[in-house]
Amino acid sequence: MLKQRLLSAAVLIPVVILAVYLGGWLIYALVLLAVAGALWEYGDLVSVWPEQASMHIGMLLLGLLLLSDGQFPDLGIARWGLLVGALGLLTVQVFNKNAPGSLDRWALAVAGAIYVGYAGSYLLRLRAHPQGLALLVLALAATWICDSGAYFVGRAYGRHKLAPHISPKKSWEGVLGGLISGVAAVMVIGCLWVDGFTCWHGLLLGVLVTAAAVVGDLGESVVKRQMGAKDSGKLIPGHGGALDRIDSLLFVVPLVYGFVCLFGI
Numbered sequence: 001m002l003k004q005r006l007l008s009a010a011v012l013i014p015v016v017i018l019a020v021y022l023g024g025w026l027i028y029a030l031v032l033l034a035v036a037g038a039l040w041e042y043g044d045l046v047s048v049w050p051e052q053a054s055m056h057i058g059m060l061l062l063g064l065l066l067l068s069d070g071q072f073p074d075l076g077i078a079r080w081g082l083l084v085g086a087l088g089l090l091t092v093q094v095f096n097k098n099a100p101g102s103l104d105r106w107a108l109a110v111a112g113a114i115y116v117g118y119a120g121s122y123l124l125r126l127r128a129h130p131q132g133l134a135l136l137v138l139a140l141a142a143t144w145i146c147d148s149g150a151y152f153v154g155r156a157y158g159r160h161k162l163a164p165h166i167s168p169k170k171s172w173e174g175v176l177g178g179l180i181s182g183v184a185a186v187m188v189i190g191c192l193w194v195d196g197f198t199c200w201h202g203l204l205l206g207v208l209v210t211a212a213a214v215v216g217d218l219g220e221s222v223v224k225r226q227m228g229a230k231d232s233g234k235l236i237p238g239h240g241g242a243l244d245r246i247d248s249l250l251f252v253v254p255l256v257y258g259f260v261c262l263f264g265i
Contacts, residue, residue, distance in 0.1 A: 020136055023127050028071045032064065035120040037242030039063045042116055045227045045243075046108045058089045059109035063117025070121030070128075078118065086110045116243070119250040126257045131265070134193040139256040141189060142209050143248050146182030150214075153177025162214075167221045175214060182210040196265045205259055209252050216251030220244070 019030040043056040062085030069078035089109050093102040127136045154174025162170040183206030190197040190205065220243060224230065231244055259265075 016140070020127065020140065021133065023133070027127055028124060031070075031120060031123050032067065034242050034246055035067050035116055036060065036064060038116045038120075038246055039112060041241045041243045042112045042223070043109070045223055045229055046112065047105075047227070054092050055089060055105050055109050058085070058092060059113050061085070062089070062110070063113035063120075066113060066117040067121045067124070069118075070124030073125070073128075078121070082114070082118070085113065116246075116250065119254055120246070122254040122257050123249070126253055129257070129260065131194055131260075134189070135256060135260060135265075136253075138186060138189045138194065139209070139253050140249070142182050142185040142206070143213050143252045145185040146178040146210050146213050147217075147248065149181025150174040150178030163218055163221075166218050166225055170214075170218070175210075178214065179207070179210045182206050182213065194265060201259075201263060201265070205256070208255055208259065212251040212255045213248040216248040219251070220247035 016030070019027040039060050040056075043059055062081065065081040065085060066078055069075070069081070090106050093106050096102050123136070126132055126139060129135055150170075151174065154169070154171045154177065157173045157177075158169075158171030160172045161168065162172050162175060183203060186206035186209055187199060187202030190202045191199060231241055
């Protein structure tokens with residue numbers, strides 16, 4: 001499993017680095033593919049499909065519409081798209097003859113579009129920031145380094161379970177490893193590369209990023225456990241599905257965006 005994870009990372013990381021560096025349409029295309037895959041996996045997980053293909057496709061389109069607001073913010077489609085999309089998905093249920101589960105499917109579809117699509121749009125919003133290259137690298141690198149620190153420390157020293165009913169393998173020792181590595185990554189990248197970034201910013205943001213990464217991972221685990229699934233998919237060998245790869249980022253990146261706006265960085 002570790003060998004598969006490393007091989008997959010060796011293939012994907014250069015692609016991500018190139019897209020983040022060049023920005024523009026390349027990063028939009030990469031994020032679009034990742035979010036579309038994650039949305040489809042989410043729909044499979046919560047059983048929006050196969051009961052109603054229209055709900056699955058509608059959720060996908062709404063999620064991608066919300067994502068695109070990060071690339072085309074001047075169009076102001078986020079709130080309008082969410083309203084029209086949510087009402088449209090509910091309209092589908094009008095023609096479903098009040099079948100059992102109609103309300104659940106509607107609520108899960110709207111929630112999925114917001115969870116994956118709208119949160120994913122902040123990958124594009126953060127890259128569009130005046131210091132977007134440095135900030136997005138900070139968010140991505142800190143999340144991955146935090147995840148790696150938690151993984152290796154947890155494997156070696158994990159004894160005290162963090163959330164046994166949600167993710168049995170995660171431990172408090174792993175969280176500590178992720179915290180140390182995550183804070184270090186944020187402080188080094190931020191202080192060296194981001195204008196106006198101080199050590200105090202790094203310490204605070206590092207703690208927040210670690211917490212967001214852990215909760216993001218556990219949040220997706222709740223969805224999977226509720227539906228009796230181990231992974232969201234099998235798209236990436238050793239890593240599971242697209243949603244498994246971006247679950248922490250869906251929490252971390254909006255947090256970093258809000259942080260830099262709040263502190264005027």
